[in-house]
Amino acid sequence: MTEMTDMRTTYGETLIKIGEENPNVVVVGADTTDSLKTRPFGKKFPNRFFNVGIAEANLVSVAAGLANEGKVAFASTYAIFLPGRCVDQIRNAIAYPSRNGKLGLNVKMVVSHGGLTVGADGGSHQQIEDIAIMRAIPNMRVLIPADTVAVSKLTWIISQVYGPFYMRMARSKTPLVHSEAQEFEIGKGIVLRDGSDCTIAACGITVQMALDAADSLKKEGISSRVLDLFSIKPIDAALIEKAARETGGIVTCEEHNIMAGFGSAVAEIVSETHPVPMRRIGAQDKFGESARDNEVPLLLAKHGITSINIANSVKEIRSKTR
Amino acid sequence: MFDFGYSISYFGKDMGLNYYHILKRVREARKLVIKGTTTAGSGHPGGSFSMAEIMGCILFKFLRYDPKNPLWEDRDRMVLSKGHASPGLFSNLAVAGYFDKSEIETLRKFESRLQGHPDYKCPGVEFCGGSLGIGLSFSIGMALAARIDSKTHRIYTVIGDGESDEGQVWEAAMAASKYKLDNLTVFLDRNFIQQDDYTERVMPLDEELASDDISEMWKNAARWKIGDKWRSFGWNVIEIDGHRIEQIVKATNSALQTKGTPSIIVSRTVKGKMVEHMEDNPKWHGVAPSPKIAPIIDLELDCQFLIAPSIIAGDMANLENEVKRAAHGRADFVHLDVMDGLFVANKTFDHNKIKELRPITPIPFDAHLMINEPVKHIKDYVEAGSDIITVHAEVCDESSFGEIHDTLRANEVSIGLALNPETELPPWAERFIADLDQLIVMSVVPGKSGQKYIESSHEKVQRIAKILAEKKFTGLIEADGGVDLSNVESCFLDGARVFVGGSAIIGQKDVRATIVEFRKKILYARRKLLIQKAYSLGGSELVSKWIDLHEVGKKKSELVQIAKEAGYV
Numbered sequence: 015m016t017e018m019t020d021m022r023t024t025y026g027e028t029l030i031k032i033g034e035e036n037p038n039v040v041v042v043g044a045d046t047t048d049s050l051k052t053r054p055f056g057k058k059f060p061n062r063f064f065n066v067g068i069a070e071a072n073l074v075s076v077a078a079g080l081a082n083e084g085k086v087a088f089a090s091t092y093a094i095f096l097p098g099r100c101v102d103q104i105r106n107a108i109a110y111p112s113r114n115g116k117l118g119l120n121v122k123m124v125v126s127h128g129g130l131t132v133g134a135d136g137g138s139h140q141q142i143e144d145i146a147i148m149r150a151i152p153n154m155r156v157l158i159p160a161d162t163v164a165v166s167k168l169t170w171i172i173s174q175v176y177g178p179f180y181m182r183m184a185r186s187k188t189p190l191v192h193s194e195a196q197e198f199e200i201g202k203g204i205v206l207r208d209g210s211d212c213t214i215a216a217c218g219i220t221v222q223m224a225l226d227a228a229d230s231l232k233k234e235g236i237s238s239r240v241l242d243l244f245s246i247k248p249i250d251a252a253l254i255e256k257a258a259r260e261t262g263g264i265v266t267c268e269e270h271n272i273m274a275g276f277g278s279a280v281a282e283i284v285s286e287t288h289p290v291p292m293r294r295i296g297a298q299d300k301f302g303e304s305a306r307d308n309e310v311p312l313l314l315a316k317h318g319i320t321s322i323n324i325a326n327s328v329k330e331i332r333s334k335t336r
Numbered sequence: 337m338f339d340f341g342y343s344i345s346y347f348g349k350d351m352g353l354n355y356y357h358i359l360k361r362v363r364e365a366r367k368l369v370i371k372g373t374t375t376a377g378s379g380h381p382g383g384s385f386s387m388a389e390i391m392g393c394i395l396f397k398f399l400r401y402d403p404k405n406p407l408w409e410d411r412d413r414m415v416l417s418k419g420h421a422s423p424g425l426f427s428n429l430a431v432a433g434y435f436d437k438s439e440i441e442t443l444r445k446f447e448s449r450l451q452g453h454p455d456y457k458c459p460g461v462e463f464c465g466g467s468l469g470i471g472l473s474f475s476i477g478m479a480l481a482a483r484i485d486s487k488t489h490r491i492y493t494v495i496g497d498g499e500s501d502e503g504q505v506w507e508a509a510m511a512a513s514k515y516k517l518d519n520l521t522v523f524l525d526r527n528f529i530q531q532d533d534y535t536e537r538v539m540p541l542d543e544e545l546a547s548d549d550i551s552e553m554w555k556n557a558a559r560w561k562i563g564d565k566w567r568s569f570g571w572n573v574i575e576i577d578g579h580r581i582e583q584i585v586k587a588t589n590s591a592l593q594t595k596g597t598p599s600i601i602v603s604r605t606v607k608g609k610m611v612e613h614m615e616d617n618p619k620w621h622g623v624a625p626s627p628k629i630a631p632i633i634d635l636e637l638d639c640q641f642l643i644a645p646s647i648i649a650g651d652m653a654n655l656e657n658e659v660k661r662a663a664h665g666r667a668d669f670v671h672l673d674v675m676d677g678l679f680v681a682n683k684t685f686d687h688n689k690i691k692e693l694r695p696i697t698p699i700p701f702d703a704h705l706m707i708n709e710p711v712k713h714i715k716d717y718v719e720a721g722s723d724i725i726t727v728h729a730e731v732c733d734e735s736s737f738g739e740i741h742d743t744l745r746a747n748e749v750s751i752g753l754a755l756n757p758e759t760e761l762p763p764w765a766e767r768f769i770a771d772l773d774q775l776i777v778m779s780v781v782p783g784k785s786g787q788k789y790i791e792s793s794h795e796k797v798q799r800i801a802k803i804l805a806e807k808k809f810t811g812l813i814e815a816d817g818g819v820d821l822s823n824v825e826s827c828f829l830d831g832a833r834v835f836v837g838g839s840a841i842i843g844q845k846d847v848r849a850t851i852v853e854f855r856k857k858i859l860y861a862r863r864k865l866l867i868q869k870a871y872s873l874g875g876s877e878l879v880s881k882w883i884d885l886h887e888v889g890k891k892k893s894e895l896v897q898i899a900k901e902a903g904y905v
Contacts, residue, residue, distance in 0.1 A: 040484070061484055064515070069507035072473045076511065079477015082463075085484070087477070102467050103504075107474055111464040113456035 016189035016222070022126050024162040025183065026051025028169040029088065033059050039086045039173060042066060044073040050090040050126055070095045071103050074123070078107035081119040086173055092127040093141035093182055097148050108178045109153045118153035118178040124169070128158070128182035129269030130302040130317065131219060133310045140302040146274035148180040149247040155200065156247040157181040158276075160221035163192040164244055175200060182218065184269075186307065189222045191242070203250035209239035212328045213257040213264045215280050217243050220267040220295075220319065227324035238328060249279050255287040263331035265293045267324050269314075272296040291334050293327035295319060352749035353723040354397055355700045356773035358581050360810050361431045362392035363637055366610060368427035370633050372443035372450070373624035379444060379452070382620040384424030386527035386578070386605035387494055391416075391428050393584040394492045394523075397748075398592075403433040406459040412489045413478050415463040417471020418496030418525060419453040420622065426450050426458060434460040469502025471495060472522065476508055479517040479598075490592070494523045497562070498530025501539045506569070512598040513570035521591045522571075522600040525578065526562065527607040528553055529618045541565070549889075550616050554604060563602045571600050578603025582698040582723075611636055612863075613885035628874060632882055635869050639862045642668035642834045643851050644702050644814070648684050649785040649838030655689065658842055659696045665847035669702035669724070671816075671836045673785075674717075676707035679731060680783035687713070687720040694721035702726070702774075702834075704754060704816070706782050711736040718747045726752025726776050726814075734764035741768060750774060752814070757781055757790050761800060769807040774834065775800070779827075780817030785838040789818030794830050801831030821853055825861035863898050871904045879904045 033039045033055055040062040047053040047065055056063030066072045070091060077089035089096075097104065109118045125144075132140045148156045157172070157179060159165045165183060172179045191206065198204075206221070207228050216224035221242045228238040239261050243250060258264060264284060266277035277294030284292060297317045305313035314320060366388055373379035394414055395401075401411045416425045423443060430437045435449070435458070442448035449457040453466030462478075465471050475493040482489055499505065512520055528550050532538050536545035536553060541562040545553065553559060563573045572594045576583040584603065591599035607621070608614025611633050625633055645667045650658035662670045672690060677683035690703060700723035707713060710727040717725050727740055737753070744751045752774035753765060765772075777800060779793035793815075801813060815824075815832035820840035827835060837854065844850040870882045879899055886892045899905045 040480075064480060064511075066507070066511045069504075069511070071469070071504040072476075072507035072511055075470045075473030075504070075508075076477040076480070079474040079479075080481050081477070082474070083478055083481030083485075085477075085481050103470055103473075106464065106467040107470050111456050 018187035018189055019162040020187050021159070021162055021165045021183040022049070022051045024165045025124060025169055026054055028166045029055045030058055032170060032173045033062065036086065036173060038084060039088065040064070040080050041088045041090070042073055042077045042080070044068060044070050044091045044095070046091045052088070052090055070099050074100045074103040074121070075107045077121045078103070078111070078119050081108070081121045082111070086120055086122070088122045088124055090124045092139070093125040093129075093144050094127065094139050096123055096125050097144040097180070098141055101147055104148075104154075105151050109151045112153065116176060120176055120178070122172045122179045122181065124181045124183065126183040127185045128218065129184065130297065130313055130319070131269060131310055132185050133305045133307055133313065136304040137301040142269070142271045142297045142302065144180070144182060145246055145268070145270050145276055145279070149279060150274070153178055154247065155179045155245075157200070157244055158218040158246060159183065159244050160216075160218055160242050161188050161190045161192055163190060163194060163196055164198060167196075167198045168244070171198060171200060184219050186310070188219055191221050191225065198244070201245050201248035201250060203245065203253040204242040205239065205253070206242050207238065207240035209237035210261055211237045212332060213239040213241060213261045214324055214328065215241045215243050215254070215257070215264055215266045217246060217268060217276055219269055223267060223319070223321040223324055226321035227328065230321065230325050231328055236328065236332065243276070243280070246276055246279055249283060251283045251287065254280055254283040258284050258288040258290045263291045263328070265295065265324055265327045265331060267295040267319060269319060270296050271299055273299055291331045293331055295323055295327060351747050352718065353582055353585055353700055354748035354750070355581055355723050356750035356811055357748065358392045358396045361396050361428070362388050363640065365392065365424065365427040365431050366637050367634055368430055368437060368440045369423040370625060370630055370637070372423045372427065372440040374627055374630040375441045376444035376624060378622070378624050379423045380420045380622045381423065381624065382529065382607040382614055382622070383418060383421040383496065383525065383527065384427070385609045385611065385614065386607045387418075387421055387424055387523070387525040388609065389579045389581055390494060390523045390525060390584060390603055390605075391424055393581060393588065395428050395432055397585055398588055399492065400489065401432070401460070403460065406434065410487065410489050413462045413475070413491045415471045415475045415478070415491065415493040416454050416465050417463070417475075417493055418468065418499050419465025419471070421496075422450075422452065422454045422465075425454055425461065429458065429460040432460065434458075468496070468499040469504035472505055472508035472512070475520055475522075476512050476515070476517060479512070479520040480515060482519055489519075491520045492523070493520065494525055497524060497526045497528065497535050497541055498538070500524070500541055500562070501530075509566065509569040509571065516596050517598045518595050520598045521588065522598065523578075524562070524600055524602045525605055526602055527605045529607040529616070529621060531621050533618055566600045566602070570597060572597045573600055573602060575602045576604070578605035579609055582700055586698040610640060612891060613882075613887070615888070617888045619887070628878060629882060629885070631873060632866055632870050636862070636866055639865065640833065641828065641858050641862070642812070643841070643854055644669035644671040644834055644836045645841040645847065645851070646671040646673055646785065646836050646838040647842055648673045649842040652684070655685070655693060656696060659693050661842065661847045663697040663699050665841070665851045667699060667851060669700045669834070670697065672701055672703045672722070674703060674705045674707060675783065678708045679728065680706045682783050687716040690717065690720035690722060700724060704752070704776060707731070711739050714740050714743050718743065718749050722749060724750040724752055724774060726754045726774060728754045728756065729759055729762050729765060730756055734767075737765070737768060741771070752776055754778060754816075757793065761803060766807065769804060769809050772809060773811040774814050775804065775809070775811060776814045776816050777832070778817050779815060779819065782817070786843070787818055789820070789823055793817075794826055797827070797830035797832055821857055824854055824857050828858050828861040829865065860898065863895055864902060867895065867899050867902060867904050876905050
């Protein structure tokens with residue numbers, strides 16, 4: 015059984031380490047600082063921590079003001095309350111302001127509770143549109159780490175790379191898919207499994223599903239390449255093109271609406287570089303619903319977000335390409 | 337070098353208001369707004385004009401900045417949250433020297449630095465505003481950052497009243513209060529108009545507007561509720577007339593001294609202020625003037641006038657009361673005739689009296705020194721709290737006036753030069769003209785109140801006005817001596833813009849009503865002048881077109897009457 019670790023805990027711990035090294039790092043929260051595990055940062059650096067209450071528009075804009083003055087501003091709450099609620103402030107106060115070649119302001123929006131795995135809180139709280147919203151905004155970069163190794167390393171990286179970032183974490187604990195030694199680079203995907211018959215591209219919690227699907231396909235003699243495309247924007251176009259060329263088909267899987275989401279981002283590259291058959295797995299333009307923790311797999315299954323569906327899609331594609 | 341800093345101590349006293357310094361720049365910025373929006377064919381002149389004095393006072397009195405180094409770390413930040421008023425911001429930045437004034441003609445054009453809304457493309461812009469409700473939150477971030485870094489720079493933020501419909505403004509109001517951001521000063525440009533209609537009809541901030549007359553909200557202080565809203569959020573609230581420079585300066589100074597809470601200066605303003613047809617008309621929220629009308633507006637902006645009651649015409653034994661009467665009468669200046677018994681036969685009072693009177697009102701003290709050797713006494717009058725000091729050409733020469741000039745400038749006191757009826761502009765004064773703030777042309781022999789206006793003064797003022805215009809004078813001519821309701825129109829048409837009224841104002845029982853009468857007379861003359869201008873530019877057709885713009889209140893029918901009388905329609 016793979017080890018399960020908590021992204022938010024890792025995020026909170028990493029922030030403290032970053033805060034120790036970089037006095038310019040500030041953290042802003044909106045009454046979810048306990049949940050996002052940013053509160054310990056506030057205990058350690060009370061002058062650099064601000065809780066603006068349940069006021070997300072203010073959260074985002076205060077962070078922008080801090081960033082404008084040279085701070086590295088981390089703004090954190092649940093996914094549903096940032097892109098969906100504050101797209102105007104994110105666009106106009108963070109992404110748009112640019113000067114002296116610096117595009118956007120130095121705000122890092124790191125959220126948890128992305129996608130359907132929010133579970134019990136229900137469809138109203140399951141953000142399945144954030145990739146679409148955020149990647150459509152110029153100057154914005156979008157990351158979805160698959161595990162705590164990625165969370166830790168990417169939090170470090172975005173604290174050092176100038177500009178606006180959106181990073182989405184999951185609510186529940188996630189399996190470790192990367193080794194501690196794994197290196198991360200913005201705009202570069204990771205080949206977790208090499209293969210020649212088909213490619214499975216995933217991000218966030220679907221990376222483990224992709225690996226599971228690859229395992230089962232292997233038993234049937236199908237060699238699949240598994241990509242962790244944690245950097246959705248900028249996306250690793252070269253890696254995607256290469257996969258299309260070498261494997262002849264791509265299945266994407268995302269915890270997001272398939273409209274304008276992760277699969278769409280991959281499809282944009284494939285269709286322009288080396289068109290091959292594709293299947294996009296994700297919410298099929300439908301909202302989610304409540305599901306207790308042990309029922310979350312059922313919820314995902316209802317939307318087709320399973321390793322079985324990935325494997326089936328791979329086979330379906332292969333039947334077409336032959 | 338950076339521009340003008342705080343009112344720091346000099347001679348152990350606060351500086352003067354820098355009244356004319358601000359007024360001239362506000363006027364120039366307004367003209368640039370007209371130029372920019374007219375060329376662009378769109379933009380928001382109304383909201384640019386309602387905040388014109390606010391922006392002028394921030395930029396030319398308080399803000400520390402360096403146009404050569406726009407991102408100087410220790411600069412104060414000015415955030416325009418109501419970003420649609422960007423022509424007002426850009427114009428002020430141009431006047432402040434961030435870029436050449438001619439660039440205003442690129443407003444809203446392709447590849448211009450002057451975008452439709454404030455943008456970092458334009459040097460000096462601190463916030464990319466436009467989507468409303470964000471700027472205050474952004475300012476909070478700036479203020480928190482300054483605190484983290486133990487920086488003493490300040491954040492000045494201008495928000496709109498229509499903008500205050502945005503819920504985010506109130507999120508920010510709570511947060512600034514929680515964090516006790518006393519390095520943040522907010523101006524609410526309370527012009528009572530938003531895009532659709534009057535604010536009190538769209539979304540009342542005070543209370544619902546019952547009639548069509550927005551002035552009912554202006555007149556009745558009991559109905560102003562917006563200040564209470566901010567007070568209940570824990571803010572230091574100061575309520576002022578947002579077009580009066582001295583009130584803005586006083587309120588800002590008070591805000592700067594307030595510790596432990598953020599301050600908001602609720603500034604009641606008039607949308608489109610200074611252009612009659614734009615004033616209080618919701619239509620001018622976001623419409624540019626037509627190129628044919630623009631020159632008339634330009635002249636109108638040059639025709640701003642001020643009333644300066646002379647208190648010595650009242651009870652010399654109770655000058656305190658005379659100052660109060662002038663203030664209550666809503667005078668623009670309090671004119672103080674200082675006579676030493678040497679330069680003129682009479683003696684009135686000296687700087688000690690001015691010092692005594694100073695705390696009564698923030699209205700600018702317009703000290704007219706009819707004294708010998710003014711250069712010897714100038715510092716006393718600065719220290720006493722004068723905002724404008726005028727000295728006589730008869731007792732100055734190039735060197736002494738130069739010294740006076742420098743002392744006054746250093747203390748942010750405006751500079752006046754006075755000519756007796758027999759005196760012409762001396763040749764030595766020429767080099768000061770462009771920088772002079774006020775020129776008093778005496779129309780009586782100075783020395784006592786209540787004399788009759790010397791008729792030849794009309795011709796003299798007209799002649800001097802021409803010379804001054806040629807020498808690029810940017811100040812105002814003050815008519816002083818025997819000015820009353822019977823001749824104030826002609827004095828205006830001669831070229832005078834400040835009117836001293838002794839017995840004609842202070843000598844009257846009801847000072848406020850008399851000042852209203854003065855303003856009406858001058859306004860009548862100004863309207864006549866503008867109709868004349870319209871006629872010279874485009875005949876009866878343009879006259880009618882211009883008059884038709886005056887939709888609010890009775891302005892239109894009054895203008896039609898004037899035009900008919902003068903035979904222009």
